[in-house]
Amino acid sequence: MHLLDRIGMAARIVRWRLTWERRDLDYRPPGALDARFMTAREAAALIPDGACCLSTGMAGNARCSTLLWAIRERFEQEGHPRELTWMAVGGQGGRGRAPGTVEELGQPGLVTRFISGHVETTKSMLALADAGQLEMHVLPQGEMCFALEAQGEGGDAVLSRTGVGTVLDPRCGRGSPVTPDAGLQLIEAAGEMLRYRLPRLDVAVIAAPWADARGNLYFRDAATITEIREAARAARANGGRVLASVAGVIPADPERISLPAALVDAIAVNPLQEQTILSPQRDCWRLFTPGGDGDDAAAIEKLRFINRFLRLTPVRGPVECALARLGAHVFARTAAPPATVNIGVGFGEEVCRELYQSPLRPDLTFTTETGVYGGLPAPGIYFGAAVHPERMESSAWMFRHYQEHLDVTVLGFLEVDATGNVNVSRRGPRFADYVGPGGLPSITASARTCIFVGTFMQGAKWRIENERMVLEAPGKAKLVDTVSEVTFNGREALQAGKQVWYVTTVGAFRLTDGGLVLEMVMPGLDIERDIRPHCGLRFALPDGGPATAPAAVLRDAGYVLAWGEGIRA
Structure with a gap:
């Protein structure tokens, strides 16, 4: 902008x-109207x-x-x-x-x-x-x-x-x-x-x-x-x-x-x-309606500016953006075109933005559980809407559509445990900390591939230096032996034939019958120094050791996404 x-x-x-807070609860429109x-x-x-x-x-x-x-x-x-x-x-x-x-x-x-x-x-x-x-x-x-x-x-x-x-x-x-x-x-x-x-x-x-x-x-x-x-x-x-x-x-x-x-x-x-936050229905933003103005770049920049200005959603720094790029990298390597995709709130939105602005875009149909089909799922306070959607359906229609057609979902997590279970519903012991399952159980029950994206530790400090990830101070482990609440069951997912990935600040883990396998490591990190001591669960390594994610994952420019390859310089 x-x-x-x-x-x-x-x-x-x-x-x-x-x-x-302006309102007139006694307003009655003029004219000859129905009772x-x-x-x-x-x-x-x-x-x-x-x-x-x-x-x-x-x-x-x-x-x-x-x-x-x-x-x-x-x-x-x-x-x-x-x-x-x-x-x-x-x-x-x-x-x-x-x-x-x-x-x-x-x-x-x-x-x-x-x-x-x-x-x-x-x-x-x-x-x-x-x-x-x-x-x-x-x-x-x-x-x-x-x-x-x-x-x-x-x-x-x-x-x-x-x-x-x-x-x-x-x-x-x-x-x-x-x-x-x-x-x-x-x-x-x-x-x-x-x-x-x-x-x-x-x-x-x-x-x-x-x-x-x-x-x-x-x-x-x-x-x-x-x-x-x-x-x-x-x-x-x-x-x-x-x-x-x-x-x-x-x-x-x-x-x-x-x-x-x-x-x-x-x-x-x-x-x-309001049609939505900041947009009166009488002067609605066409960017949220089918057949809108078509200027994706301007719409994306507008919504990002509003979310940052209001500070009702997290502000993403270089490390968080690198995490989103790693999520897009895993997506491009594991999904196949054409793909119907569900995007969750949080890091899922950031991954979606990477995919939407990539050469993969023509083969992707993004959706949200509100029934909005196509376009770019809107971030932050606008979650549930989409930039330039193809059409609008009901939530029930969309969840039924997912049962037959959902290829990939990209979601966040609070905790992951040794058997691949995920907690997204409980932050802490008080009711004031409760989140709820949202649409995750319904969505993951339908998706063929589930990609969970989140930070490896809560409160840890990281920096990117010379295209290498550096751990400055550890935090509280989010990969734990047993999650505090099971919102997603890893074993049920494997029995249903799903691919399940967990993309974190340190790299990407894949769920197998034997538990989590660290398939990919962020450039610059050492497994025994930076990962195992701060991980609350046992994980395995693939034969020959994990791959190193492309250095381009840590850049904010100079890379492209390709099907089957992921991010490349």
């Missing part, structure tokens, strides 16, 4: 930050005490802000609705910082049970769990979508091998409950499979870009769709209600209706509704 562009974007961010149109407060009054509700969206995309604010304010003023069960498939919190997220509902007595795939960003809910005021459950995002879909079709459960042998499996783990003394169990053993279900959905709270005067909804200009259709159908099948927030009223277009008025009970118009 040019200097003036950076200054302009910084000014936009500051204006957004100063006004991000479904009402204020946000009136819509919130339709939620009864004890109801089971679900909100849609992910991260900063398609937030139901005006309805969430209205629900909270009604509770503060009237004490109702109370004792709600609230469900959110993907991460919908603001990390205790950003307003207008599902965290608005993290009030004692308002929500007493929270069910989600990813809870790390919902700090207010985690605080209630720590205080013993909230029952918390987690399920894989894919199975949540399928269970929601099943409710819309008159069922109440789905069978799946996803999660077998992990913390989600009641035979060896706790199942769905995270907090003790839970009042229900949402995962049951069913032979060699698991049965997943959700509580009966009473109220779907959704955000769509537009409505017409008759109450039909349109997803045009959306950054994500996620579970809107499945949630609406489930609520209606259960005799419940569908509450929608939209940015405005547009002329009817029968050929492009996304959700018919027959599936909607209340529509609150919020002129300030």
Whole structure:
């Protein structure tokens, strides 16, 4: 970005930050409109005490802000609705910082049970769990979508091998409950499979870009769709209600209706509704929509600048960028074209950027579990959206597509153990440290190749000098004898015929029947000096010893990626 562009974007961010709590919960649009149109407060009054509700969206995309604010304010003023069960498939919190997220509902007595795939960003809910005021459950995002879909079709459960042998499996783990003394169990053993279900959905709270005067909804200009259709159908099948927030009223277009008025009970118009963070729906960023402006380089630079400026996501230095290049190197050597790829949050995003800007790009189709197909998965606070996607589908569609077509997934990790198990769900002993499995169990159950990317030690200090990796000070081992929680089962993956790799700051490990094998070492590192003493698990070496990764992995320029070879100068 040019200097003036950076200054302009910084000014936009500051204006957004100063006004991000603006709202008018009594706004009613003018004109002759269907009776479904009402204020946000009136819509919130339709939620009864004890109801089971679900909100849609992910991260900063398609937030139901005006309805969430209205629900909270009604509770503060009237004490109702109370004792709600609230469900959110993907991460919908603001990390205790950003307003207008599902965290608005993290009030004692308002929500007493929270069910989600990813809870790390919902700090207010985690605080209630720590205080013993909230029952918390987690399920894989894919199975949540399928269970929601099943409710819309008159069922109440789905069978799946996803999660077998992990913390989600009641035979060896706790199942769905995270907090003790839970009042229900949402995962049951069913032979060699698991049965997943959700509580009966009473109220779907959704955000769509537009409505017409008759109450039909349109997803045009959306950054994500996620579970809107499945949630609406489930609520209606259960005799419940569908509450929608939209940015405005547009002329009817029968050929492009996304959700018919027959599936909607209340529509609150919020002129300030965002397509995504910093992007008002009424002035949406085309870079997040199919057929956008096509300028990939400008879009990528814009999103990286915003994430760095807001500092809501980690800033990557030279060592972290080298780790991402090693991940791209392993990907290019192990995957085969053409490939459908899922990208996870964190280092997966950095690997994706390397692949997207490489000659491999024409043979790759990137996807995210929100249903966004094609384009470049967006980083940081925009996770779930994509730069110039080919098309938009629902989350359930995408997870089903993965079952047949997912070639590779690139994900992060918190811990890896001697049998290849991975923990991505628990950072520490407190509920405030809990992350949740997210979509990982569903995604890895489908992918033919799983590449986990993360730092070798937590808190270690490294530097790159003369195209050599140098360990300055060790940290806490992340490759351990036994992970604190099994989110991914290594043995199950091998039995299913998957390739599994663990790419770290020191090199790349491959999972075998005998455990982890160090196949590749970063230039400059000595196994006995820099790796074994700081590794909490036993690993093997291949015959002839591990290969040394290309020196170009440690450069920020002057290299290319090639299928079957990886990075070369």
